[in-house]
Amino acid sequence: xxxxxxxxxxxxxxxxxxxxxxxxxxxxxxxxxxxxxxxxxxxxxxxxxxxxxxxxxxxxxxxxxxxxxxxxxxxxxxxxxxxxxxxxxxxxxxxxxxxxxxxxxxxxxxxxxxxxxxxxxxxxxxxxxxxxxxxxxxxxxxxxxxxxxxxxxxxxxxxxxxxxxxxxxxxxxxxxxxxxxxxxxxxxxxxxxxxxxxxxxxxxxxxxxxxxxxxxxxxxxxxxxxxxxxxxxxxxxxxxxxxxxxxxxxxxxxxxxxxxxxxxxxxxxxxxxxxxxxxxxxxxxxxxxxxxxxxxxxxxxxxxxxxxxxxxxxxxxxxxxxxxxxxxxxxxxxxxxxx
Amino acid sequence: xxxxxxxxxxxxxxxxxxxxxxxxxxxxxxxxxxxxxxxxxxxxxxxxxxxxxxxxxxxxxxxxxxxxxxxxxxxxxxxxxxxxxxxxxxxxxxxxxxxxxxxxxxxxxxxxxxxxxxxxxxxxxxxxxxxxxxxxxxxxxxxxxxxxxxxxxxxxxxxxxxxxxxxxxxxxxxxxxxxxxxxxxxxxxxxxxxxxxxxxxxxxxxxxxxxxxxxxxxxxxxxxxxxxxxxxxxxxxxxxxxxxxxxxxxxxxxxxxxxxxxxxxxxxxxxxxxxxxxxxxxxxxxxxxxxxxxxxxxxxxxxxxxxxxxxxxxxxxxxxxxxxxxxxxxxxxxxxxxx
DNA sequence: CCCCCGAGGTTTTACGTATAACGTGCGACG
DNA sequence: CGTCGCACGTTATACGTAAAACCTCGGGGG
Numbered sequence: 001x002x003x004x005x006x007x008x009x010x011x012x013x014x015x016x017x018x019x020x021x022x023x024x025x026x027x028x029x030x031x032x033x034x035x036x037x038x039x040x041x042x043x044x045x046x047x048x049x050x051x052x053x054x055x056x057x058x059x060x061x062x063x064x065x066x067x068x069x070x071x072x073x074x075x076x077x078x079x080x081x082x083x084x085x086x087x088x089x090x091x092x093x094x095x096x097x098x099x100x101x102x103x104x105x106x107x108x109x110x111x112x113x114x115x116x117x118x119x120x121x122x123x124x125x126x127x128x129x130x131x132x133x134x135x136x137x138x139x140x141x142x143x144x145x146x147x148x149x150x151x152x153x154x155x156x157x158x159x160x161x162x163x164x165x166x167x168x169x170x171x172x173x174x175x176x177x178x179x180x181x182x183x184x185x186x187x188x189x190x191x192x193x194x195x196x197x198x199x200x201x202x203x204x205x206x207x208x209x210x211x212x213x214x215x216x217x218x219x220x221x222x223x224x225x226x227x228x229x230x231x232x233x234x235x236x237x238x239x240x241x242x243x244x245x246x247x248x249x250x251x252x253x254x255x256x257x258x259x260x261x262x263x264x265x266x267x268x269x270x271x272x273x274x275x276x277x278x279x280x281x282x283x284x285x286x287x288x289x290x291x292x293x294x295x296x297x298x299x300x301x302x303x304x305x306x307x308x309x310x311x312x313x314x315x316x317x318x319x320x321x322x323x324x325x326x327x328x329x330x331x332x333x334x335x336x337x338x339x
Numbered sequence: 340x341x342x343x344x345x346x347x348x349x350x351x352x353x354x355x356x357x358x359x360x361x362x363x364x365x366x367x368x369x370x371x372x373x374x375x376x377x378x379x380x381x382x383x384x385x386x387x388x389x390x391x392x393x394x395x396x397x398x399x400x401x402x403x404x405x406x407x408x409x410x411x412x413x414x415x416x417x418x419x420x421x422x423x424x425x426x427x428x429x430x431x432x433x434x435x436x437x438x439x440x441x442x443x444x445x446x447x448x449x450x451x452x453x454x455x456x457x458x459x460x461x462x463x464x465x466x467x468x469x470x471x472x473x474x475x476x477x478x479x480x481x482x483x484x485x486x487x488x489x490x491x492x493x494x495x496x497x498x499x500x501x502x503x504x505x506x507x508x509x510x511x512x513x514x515x516x517x518x519x520x521x522x523x524x525x526x527x528x529x530x531x532x533x534x535x536x537x538x539x540x541x542x543x544x545x546x547x548x549x550x551x552x553x554x555x556x557x558x559x560x561x562x563x564x565x566x567x568x569x570x571x572x573x574x575x576x577x578x579x580x581x582x583x584x585x586x587x588x589x590x591x592x593x594x595x596x597x598x599x600x601x602x603x604x605x606x607x608x609x610x611x612x613x614x615x616x617x618x619x620x621x622x623x624x625x626x627x628x629x630x631x632x633x634x635x636x637x638x639x640x641x642x643x644x645x646x647x648x649x650x651x652x653x654x655x656x657x658x659x660x661x662x663x664x665x666x667x668x669x670x671x672x673x674x675x676x677x678x
Numbered sequence: 679c680c681c682c683c684g685a686g687g688t689t690t691t692a693c694g695t696a697t698a699a700c701g702t703g704c705g706a707c708g
Numbered sequence: 709c710g711t712c713g714c715a716c717g718t719t720a721t722a723c724g725t726a727a728a729a730c731c732t733c734g735g736g737g738g
Contacts, residue, residue: 011486013723013724013725014724014725014726015724015725023687023688024687024688024689025688025724025725026687026688026689026690026725026726026727027686027687027688028725029725029726029727030687030726030727033725033726033727035726035727038684038685038686039685039686039687040685040686040687041685041687044686044687058485059724059725060405060723060724060725061465062401062404062405062410062465062723062724063401063405063693063723063724063725063726064724064725064726065401065693065725066399066401066402066405066692066693066694066695066723066724066725067693067724067726067727068693068725068726069693071401080426080430081420081426081429081430082423082426082427082430084421084423084426087419087421087423087426088421090420090445091419091420091421094445103444104444104445105442105443105444106429106433106443106445126399126400126401146397147350226621226624226625253621256625259625259627263627282565282592282622283621283622283625285565286565286595286598286622286625286626287625287626287627288598288602288626288627352693352694352695353694353695353696354694354695362717362718363717363719364694364695365696365697365717365718365719365720366716366717366718367695368694368695368696368697369696369697369717372695372697374696374697377714377715377716378715378716379715379716379717380715380716380717383716383717398694398695399693399694399695401693401694401695402693402694402695402696402723403694403695403696404695404723405693405694405695405722405723405724405725406695406696406697406722406723407695407696407723408723
């Protein structure tokens with residue numbers, strides 16, 4: 001009342017609130033921090049809250065972070081948000097973070113536009129911890145030498161210096177895919193694998209090899225985009241030797257490339273060629289026929305990653321987790337063509 | 340050398356570096372801040388840098404932010420990153436930010452999982468400014484009363500309290516679409532519009548109405564997902580009256596729904612029904628036939644938004660921009676069926 | 679009557695950084 | 709020969725918050 005809100009002035013500080021409420025800055029901090037029970041009278045607390053509201057007071061996060069030595073901010077390191085899967089991972093992580101008063105900041109992928117030599121330069125926020133996907137290990141090197149707690153998403157528990165791990169059971173996913181196709185009579189396979197190196201793809205390849213032992217399996221690698229995948233698939237389906245009757249893809253986007261290749265070659269899906277994907281993104285329901293694929297719980301994945309990090313920060317022992325996946329049969333997989 | 344790096348110790352501060360280099364903390368700050376020319380000798384500067392490297396010194400961002408009163412961090416407010424368009428916007432904004440030593444933090448969408456009542460609670464980082472999409476105006480309300488500089492992406496320059504605007508020329512995009520379809524002989528249209536309220540969709544609707552004056556146009560609204568779009572389209576295509584020969588969609592994802600509806604109804608695209616989208620996301624190249632759509636420069640959009648914010652922060656006058664868009668004709672649009 | 683205690687605050691300090699203000703020698707110049 | 713100024717640093721301070729340590733006053737027990 002005495003001093004009306006300064007018009008062009010800067011943001012009010014806790015001291016301004018204190019002045020307005022006729023108390024000391026410490027009292028403001030106690031009341032607004034919620035630790036005033038038994039230390040400040042109800043009446044005074046009310047006055048402080050009123051003054052804070054009146055002035056539109058917002059605590060200065062930089063000052064708070066400095067004082068407390070922590071920021072309630074986690075860094076999420078993923079290859080690219082334009083990959084729908086990681087967009088969902090982010091959504092889950094951000095939601096879990098928000099529930100605990102945490103924020104999430106993204107580490108821009110190195111294959112993204114900006115070079116961003118120094119990871120901390122782009123992640124301006126001071127950090128409490130890091131969550132990283134196994135598909136972004138190169139970016140992760142930048143964090144060696146940092147004592148930040150690290151949670152790895154889908155990576156080999158051995159070797160990484162991570163404090164905790166959350167994995168997707170992609171081996172089981174691949175087993176379900178191969179089981180499904182074997183049951184449909186397929187014996188000649190093409191494995192369209194991701195060219196990007198990552199533990200998760202190694203696991204898929206191992207599981208596939210183990211399950212399809214004794215059958216005819218060829219492997220081709222492609223970057224994760226439709227054009228390259230189409231080209232790789234077209235080449236593999238036209239070269240010498242008996243043509244595979246099923247193509248198992250490491251990712252839905254690769255499967256979309258196979259659809260394109262099949263159309264060019266005059267092959268019908270699934271009558272002439274069965275196709276399976278991995279991830280179950282929007283894409284899988286949009287293509288015709290719908291894509292048989294493995295549904296990964298992306299949001300849950302991000303959520304668990306964040307919860308694991310919060311647990312580590314709280315000093316709780318890391319409890320390794322592996323999330324189940326599910327086969328989603330759609331129209332792209334059918335009986336193997338007779339001979 | 341004297342004091343080896345403390346093993347379980349905390350992060351070294353600039354004072355630790357100063358001690359190790361035998362200088363004062365101020366000198367460390369000067370050298371590492373790059374403002375030492377003419378103030379510190381080459382030899383001393385080298386010693387400081389050496390000591391910093393030795394100790395693995397990282398400046399405390401919270402302290403720096405507090406001291407400088409700014410954070411070099413911007414908030415990006417978008418509906419959902421799982422929408423590929425906004426993932427690209429983020430990529431562009433983050434890249435431009437990184438080039439200027441800025442970081443980007445995302446405001447989790449309100450329709451996302453976490454409620455996140457207080458926007459600043461989830462955006463833990465202190466902020467220098469806000470970039471917001473017109474499709475997230477509801478979330479924006481939370482920032483009223485904040486004196487943070489605001490840049491609006493694709494919104495009406497009038498009315499918003501934004502310091503700058505960057506727009507996409509979606510009216511021109513819609514004109515190109517309608518011109519394309521009119522040229523192919525179409526005279527009966529269905530406009531599958533977004534149910535989400537946003538200036539950008541109003542502009543599209545206005546442009547469409549203006550260009551198609553004198554023809555038969557019906558409008559149906561749908562949320563931005565395949566299932567709802569299919570249902571809406573199927574209903575609109577089967578109700579009474581002469582069937583439209585072309586469906587103009589506000590978004591590629593809606594167009595994917597139309598594909599599904601057409602298949603159900605036994606209509607061929609484009610022979611019986613032409614379909615157009617908007618955005619040109621991955622989806623547009625994956626469907627069969629390829630989707631005729633309007634390409635929006637999403638990454639550039641985000642880049643310009645961030646650059647506009649940086650300009651505002653630098654005190655430069657806001658220069659309104661409108662980015663051009665392009666029609667991408669693919670297989671989904673063909674001549675209107677005879678009669 | 680004195681001492682202690684609890685309620686209800688206040689004073690003070692520290693977090694780590696950037697920078698304004700302030701020395702301090704030494705060579706040069708009037 | 710005084711002193712001016714430059715090269716090279718140092719000392720001191722402020723940013724806004726949280727919280728430990730401290731004060732003050734009134735009442736109750738010994």
